[in-house]
Amino acid sequence: MVNATPQEYPNFVTHLECSMNGERYEAGKLHGLSKVGRPLLVRYDLEALAKAVTKEMLAERKGGFWKYREFLPVTKTENVVELGEVMTPLISMPRLAKKLDVGTGEIIVKDEGRLPTGSFKARGLALAVAMAKELGLKHLAMPTNGNAGAAMAAYASHSGLRTTIFCPDDTPEVNVSEIELQGATVYRVNGLINDCGKIVGDGKGTAGWFDVSTLKEPYRIEGKKTMGLEIAEQMGWKLPDAIFYPTGGGTGLIGMWKAFEELEAMGWISSKRPRMIAVQATGCAPIVKAYEDGVEHAPVWQNAHTAAAGIRVPIAVGDFLILRAVRDSGGFAIAVTDEAIFAARDEVAREEGLLLCPEGAATFAAYKEALANGQVTASDKVVLYNCATGLKYPIPQVDRTLDRHQPIDYASMA
Numbered sequence: 001m002v003n004a005t006p007q008e009y010p011n012f013v014t015h016l017e018c019s020m021n022g023e024r025y026e027a028g029k030l031h032g033l034s035k036v037g038r039p040l041l042v043r044y045d046l047e048a049l050a051k052a053v054t055k056e057m058l059a060e061r062k063g064g065f066w067k068y069r070e071f072l073p074v075t076k077t078e079n080v081v082e083l084g085e086v087m088t089p090l091i092s093m094p095r096l097a098k099k100l101d102v103g104t105g106e107i108i109v110k111d112e113g114r115l116p117t118g119s120f121k122a123r124g125l126a127l128a129v130a131m132a133k134e135l136g137l138k139h140l141a142m143p144t145n146g147n148a149g150a151a152m153a154a155y156a157s158h159s160g161l162r163t164t165i166f167c168p169d170d171t172p173e174v175n176v177s178e179i180e181l182q183g184a185t186v187y188r189v190n191g192l193i194n195d196c197g198k199i200v201g202d203g204k205g206t207a208g209w210f211d212v213s214t215l216k217e218p219y220r221i222e223g224k225k226t227m228g229l230e231i232a233e234q235m236g237w238k239l240p241d242a243i244f245y246p247t248g249g250g251t252g253l254i255g256m257w258k259a260f261e262e263l264e265a266m267g268w269i270s271s272k273r274p275r276m277i278a279v280q281a282t283g284c285a286p287i288v289k290a291y292e293d294g295v296e297h298a299p300v301w302q303n304a305h306t307a308a309a310g311i312r313v314p315i316a317v318g319d320f321l322i323l324r325a326v327r328d329s330g331g332f333a334i335a336v337t338d339e340a341i342f343a344a345r346d347e348v349a350r351e352e353g354l355l356l357c358p359e360g361a362a363t364f365a366a367y368k369e370a371l372a373n374g375q376v377t378a379s380d381k382v383v384l385y386n387c388a389t390g391l392k393y394p395i396p397q398v399d400r401t402l403d404r405h406q407p408i409d410y411a412s413m414a
């Protein structure tokens with residue numbers, strides 16, 4: 001453990017651990033996947049952490065995920081990279097709750113679109129970049145469906161690190177542009193995210209970059225873990241009944257579950273955990289299929305297609321961790337169609353004034369379906385994750401015009 005100086009925070013990392021077989025790995029060293037090709041999890045001395053930090057201390061700090069420094073692996077403050085992170089708001093949707101006859105329950109949106117670069121990828125990539133800097137890396141590479149690349153480019157440029165990024169050629173235009181503008185070199189690849197991931201892996205030796213693919217380095221999960229810490233703090237350390245999470249690689253779902261496990265071990269929350277609900281699109285639903293088949297791993301999904309690019313992930317290296325969290329929590333996995341996703345986006349925007357991204361809208365579509373078929377009840381307090389700002393996505397054009405030189409029919413506007 002590093003001693004705390006006035007400017008420094010104590011660090012409680014003890015070691016890293018293979019998520020598959022528990023094998024230990026030394027902290028403070030460069031790591032990718034474990035020897036058996038599975039994600040590594042950071043482990044902490046939670047007893048010491050619980051003695052060093054109090055809920056009151058956290059309440060006094062300014063918002064944003066860096067306030068949870070003692071729960072995170074960065075040892076030196078000089079490696080922390082900040083772009084104006086905020087504690088993202090929980091926004092209740094009372095009008096839709098009424099419309100859906102939700103009695104004593106509540107529908108709450110956690111709006112992650114307010115983070116730097118407009119998505120919750122900021123959490124994971126801020127941590128990955130800070131740790132890359134701490135471990136002396138200079139050049140980072142990743143495959144992305146858009147938001148992860150934008151977040152990595154922004155945080156890496158702010159830290160003075162170089163980035164090379166590969167995205168499927170149908171990645172939303174704005175994502176490709178923002179990645180390049182924020183200092184990365186970005187390539188459009190005629191394939192899916194797993195094809196891009198292969199390029200990152202194959203090029204490592206020659207190009208000399210470090211692979212920051214989802215879960216292939218240990219720290220993005222720690223960044224996404226802050227979603228669980230934040231939601232616990234915001235809700236007075238009492239967790240909701242269910243969390244609907246749009247699941248691609250699953251970093252956030254796995255990270256939140258890890259946060260709850262750590263908080264419970266510290267005695268900060270009770271053993272009552274939310275049901276974790278993995279939401280996917282019917283055009284790419286490997287986790288839903290594995291959940292329904294009762295298996296631990298999800299085979300690659302063929303011909304993946306959905307307009308919700310963030311959850312178009314045909315294969316996930318942390319599949320068994322997602323499925324474990326879903327099953328251990330008494331949750332479930334559910335797929336919704338693109339039509340339902342866009343209908344949900346329009347409904348939430350119109351009724352509640354919240355412009356969700358398609359992936360976020362998928363959680364509302366899934367919630368409605370689950371409510372209708374009894375998988376959740378009208379007394380459940382549920383949190384839906386809106387992972388990015390809706391403004392980053394193509395939105396319907398408006399054709400209504402007005403000729404100011406002609407008489408205006410104000411009566412029709414009454």
Ligand SMILES: *Cc1c(COP(=O)(O)O)cnc(C)c1O
Binds near residue numbers: 360
């Ligand atoms: C990355 C992403 C997801 C999926 O998040 P994971 O934690 O990787 O499963 C969902 N929606 C959007 C908008 C994303 O950028």
